[in-house]
Amino acid sequence: MASSSRLFALTLAGAVVVATAGCAPQVEKPMPTVIDSPSCAKDSLPTRTPGKLTIATDQPAYEPWFSKDKPDNGEGFESAVAYAVAEKLGYARADVTWTRVKFDTAIAPGPKNFDFDINQFSITEERKQAVDFSAPYYLVRQTVIALKSSKIAGRKSLADFRDARLGAQVGTTSYQAITEVLKPAAKPQVYNSNDDAKKALQNGQIDGLVVDLPTAFYITGAEITDATIVGQVPQVGTPEAFGLLLDKNSPLTSCVTGAVGQLTEAGTLKQLEQKWLAQVAGAAELR
Amino acid sequence: MTLREHVPSEAQVRRTAYRRRQTVYSVLVAASSTAALGMLLVIAVTGAPGWDRVRQSFLDPAIARDALPAVLSGLWLNVRLLVCCAAGALVLGLVISVLRTLRGPIFFPVRALAAGYTYTFRGLPLIIVLYLLTLGVPGLRLQGMPPVLVLGGLALVLTYGGYLAEVFRAGIESVHPSQLAAARSLGLTYRQTMRHVVLPQAVRRVAPPLLNDVVALQKDVGLVSLAGPIDAVRAAQIATAQSFNYTPYIVAGVLFVLLAIPLIAVTDWVTLRAARRQSGG
Numbered sequence: 001m002a003s004s005s006r007l008f009a010l011t012l013a014g015a016v017v018v019a020t021a022g023c024a025p026q027v028e029k030p031m032p033t034v035i036d037s038p039s040c041a042k043d044s045l046p047t048r049t050p051g052k053l054t055i056a057t058d059q060p061a062y063e064p065w066f067s068k069d070k071p072d073n074g075e076g077f078e079s080a081v082a083y084a085v086a087e088k089l090g091y092a093r094a095d096v097t098w099t100r101v102k103f104d105t106a107i108a109p110g111p112k113n114f115d116f117d118i119n120q121f122s123i124t125e126e127r128k129q130a131v132d133f134s135a136p137y138y139l140v141r142q143t144v145i146a147l148k149s150s151k152i153a154g155r156k157s158l159a160d161f162r163d164a165r166l167g168a169q170v171g172t173t174s175y176q177a178i179t180e181v182l183k184p185a186a187k188p189q190v191y192n193s194n195d196d197a198k199k200a201l202q203n204g205q206i207d208g209l210v211v212d213l214p215t216a217f218y219i220t221g222a223e224i225t226d227a228t229i230v231g232q233v234p235q236v237g238t239p240e241a242f243g244l245l246l247d248k249n250s251p252l253t254s255c256v257t258g259a260v261g262q263l264t265e266a267g268t269l270k271q272l273e274q275k276w277l278a279q280v281a282g283a284a285e286l287r
Numbered sequence: 288m289t290l291r292e293h294v295p296s297e298a299q300v301r302r303t304a305y306r307r308r309q310t311v312y313s314v315l316v317a318a319s320s321t322a323a324l325g326m327l328l329v330i331a332v333t334g335a336p337g338w339d340r341v342r343q344s345f346l347d348p349a350i351a352r353d354a355l356p357a358v359l360s361g362l363w364l365n366v367r368l369l370v371c372c373a374a375g376a377l378v379l380g381l382v383i384s385v386l387r388t389l390r391g392p393i394f395f396p397v398r399a400l401a402a403g404y405t406y407t408f409r410g411l412p413l414i415i416v417l418y419l420l421t422l423g424v425p426g427l428r429l430q431g432m433p434p435v436l437v438l439g440g441l442a443l444v445l446t447y448g449g450y451l452a453e454v455f456r457a458g459i460e461s462v463h464p465s466q467l468a469a470a471r472s473l474g475l476t477y478r479q480t481m482r483h484v485v486l487p488q489a490v491r492r493v494a495p496p497l498l499n500d501v502v503a504l505q506k507d508v509g510l511v512s513l514a515g516p517i518d519a520v521r522a523a524q525i526a527t528a529q530s531f532n533y534t535p536y537i538v539a540g541v542l543f544v545l546l547a548i549p550l551i552a553v554t555d556w557v558t559l560r561a562a563r564r565q566s567g568g
Contacts, residue, residue, distance in 0.1 A: 171528030
């Protein structure tokens with residue numbers, strides 16, 4: 001009896017030691033640094049096909065990012081951005097070839113059959129483990145959507161939302177947009193998921209729902225067709241950023257990032273955003 | 288004949304002194320053992336590996352201060368809902384239990400309906416009832432649809448009414464049949480018997496489990512937040528999402544415990560009193 005209880009005590013003590021060791025905090029590793037690549041002249045760029053630039057996107061490619069599922073027509077925000085980046089790198093329109101790659105395939109680790117992919121990829125730390133991203137070419141904006149029959153449909157200014165009942169998903173930048181920018185008099189309604197929030201919008205329990213612009217296009221285009229985009233809210237919080245996706249440690253990453261950076265500084269990206277998202281796609285700016 | 292003043296005997300004085308010494312001694316022992324265990328716990332917790340990280344992500348005073356106003360205003364919603372829903376559920380539960388204990392064949396359908404109600408709403412997950420009432424029913428777009436808080440409160444009342452009805456029924460059935468027979472033989476009607484003889488005893492007997500269910504309701508009222516309103520837990524969730532720190536949840540948790548303490552104390556006191564009565568002490 002005594003020996004068995006001693007054995008039990010020893011086992012227990014061992015278990016406690018193991019458990020304590022298991023609870024010890026992890027040591028954080030420093031992030032790897034990016035290696036600088038050669039010069040960014042067109043002739044020295046190691047693209048998949050020398051002298052050509054292979055750009056990928058998904059099939060089908062949706063409005064307003066692309067137009068009529070034809071990425072090579074230069075219409076739609078992302079198609080326009082892709083050609084602008086190509087031009088900065090020194091490729092004429094004829095030197096750009098498009099290929100189609102599934103979204104999930106593109107962000108998975110492994111060799112890529114494109115130079116870069118443009119497909120509303122949000123830049124995240126997890127994805128950076130598997131692929132490279134350029135500098136952001138678009139910071140996602142928050143948007144108010146409402147039923148076409150709603151009293152707030154068609155309002156133009158930020159001050160017009162004082163009397164609106166607005167909703168958003170919990171823990172999102174959309175919620176911050178309500179509390180920090182739109183500031184309605186009534187407390188915002190908060191939902192666990194955008195599905196619950198959409199239901200409340202359809203029920204008329206809220207006048208407007210705040211979601212990010214890509215989601216707004218999807219909801220108003222495919223899910224709730226009697227809803228409309230009222231307008232875009234000025235930037236708030238830490239927005240999601242879209243980046244061009246490249247192969248992990250691609251020699252092109254720094255050059256593509258440089259091109260995007262130049263386009264940002266020149267205001268080209270702002271203009272493209274204005275043209276394709278606000279004017280053509282009808283997501284007006286609320287001021 | 289005059290009464291002499293009571294003088295305790297020598298033995299009685301010694302006995303009283305001994306008892307006092309014993310009391311002092313046991314208080315001292317209890318205090319020192321508590322202090323020793325407390326010291327051990329403090330050393331074990333603060334000396335554990337990762338304690339600094341625990342403090343950073345769960346016990347950050349600055350973040351707690353920032354989150355407190357929002358969490359408190361959310362808690363105000365919980366308190367208001369709790370008062371209304373507890374009252375509603377107690378009334379509904381009592382009505383259902385009385386219907387379920389009606390006698391005579393004519394009342395069979397009423398009994399069956401009441402029984403069906405308790406079976407249904409005790410079995411249905413609260414989340415489903417809440418979703419159906421707060422997001423499903425407004426989708427019907429009927430005239431005069433009440434606000435979402437009222438619908439959420441109704442879901443809670445319906446669900447908890449089912450639990451409380453069973454507690455009340457247990458109380459009613461625990462009253463001995465002789466009580467009923469005695470009351471009826473005195474000429475009281477069935478209604479008077481229930482009102483003056485059965486229910487007072489029944490409610491007193493099941494007060495502890497009733498209050499227990501009210502404490503459980505206090506935690507569940509927050510679930511109304513899934514339909515939009517911001518309660519304490521939701522406010523904490525929002526604060527956590529902004530700071531990536533779990534301290535707001537701890538703040539909300541502590542406030543909930545503080546809110547429950549009076550209710551739980553009352554429950555304990557009622558239970559103790561009932562136990563003393565039972566043992567005739």
